Amino acid sequence: MTGRITEPPASPNRHETVGEARWPMATAVVVAMALTVLLPDDLRLAPRWVIPAVEGLLLIALIAGDPGRIDRRSTVLRAMSIALVGVLALSAVWSTVQLVDDILKGGKETASATSLLQSGTTVWACTVLAFSLLYFELDCGGAAARAHRMPRTPALAFPQQLNPEVASAGWRPRFVDYFYLALTNATAFSPTDVMPLAPWAKMAMGVQSLVSLLILGLVVARAVNVLA
Template sequence: MTRHHAPPHPGTPADGTVVGEPRWPMALAVILAMTLTLLLPEDLRLAPRWVLPTLEGLLLLTLIVGDPGRIDRRSTALRAVSIALVGVLALGAVWSTVQLIDDIVHSGKETASATSLLQTGATVWAGTVLAFSLLYFDLDGGGAAARAHRLPAHPALAFPQQLNPELTPAHWRPQYIDYLYLALTNSTAFSPTDVMPLAPWAKITMAVQSLVSLVILGLVIARAVNVLT
């Protein structure tokens, strides 16, 4: 009797080797987001200047110590820390966006001049891009550690490499730069470009990001025109 073996999952190397992606791109994005928080005016920050960056730094340090080098350790505790880190970043970005909108609508002091308006608007916008890129990075496929072991059979986000596997190396996996590009293009085109959302959470998240970016850019440009004229 011939025994038939099931073919390996397309996201799993045939030899079972697990190679996680480097930690440093994600860590660098978090550090940049922390820096942007420090640059925000006091009225636009969720907490005093050092509170959120300190909390985010401690969470990032925990992830680095718990899973250094490459991200490949599947741990419930580390997963909780990662979600907490992204949650804090997202909460801070949303809060800053709401406060920026309020300042623009009510002609507040932070947006009274063209220089402060453009600097503050660019800082808030860049912070939202980083926050959403890390949100996609952490939610898609159960996070980077889970993706290192196995890509989901039904992805939440369909990258071009997954839609056209003949154009990409075997066992390709999305890495942080792919999610950063997704967040950046979604914030500028206000719609999917090369990455298609398939899961409901992905569609909702991309829609929210597009609306947030549209509101920020629209109000900043309108306010800048008003200030300059």
């Protein structure tokens, strides 16, 4: 690896803007909404349908304002995207806090191994999706900005940016790249192949690692105690 960030090779037509398909990001939001509905009442930030309804309305507005591919740069759309990520992250953090409190106090949601594993897995999955969308939205100004131009100093450095020889022409990070980052960071509790460069990226990845470690550690410890 060269260790130097370089701009990905330009496409044959430098004026052509190819945005990322909307459906991977939309699918992640829908899955997060479904997981929120499945959470026990004690672990949700609001009544069962409130948070999913807010997320659904924001998602519909984003799709209507920039359908198909994400390539329209708009202050309003950007604000709605950040609001959507904020609601997802707030809901995930709230559920994590409530789950930890339930485990420490021996609440009803963690009284049996089955309910404990179900609740723990659901909350953990919600945090992975929330952080994947957080990285997706904040890196390099968001998907629409990345479609027009990739900066030489991104917040998150992918292998294709550190070593352009392995990147295809016009390579851009897609949602699947950010989902993989969130998933591996939640299981390895540290960066794997993506390096955080910006302070916010380092803090976000650090917080996600601690949250994931807290969830998995307490769930496993509580499960051993319940089964003993």
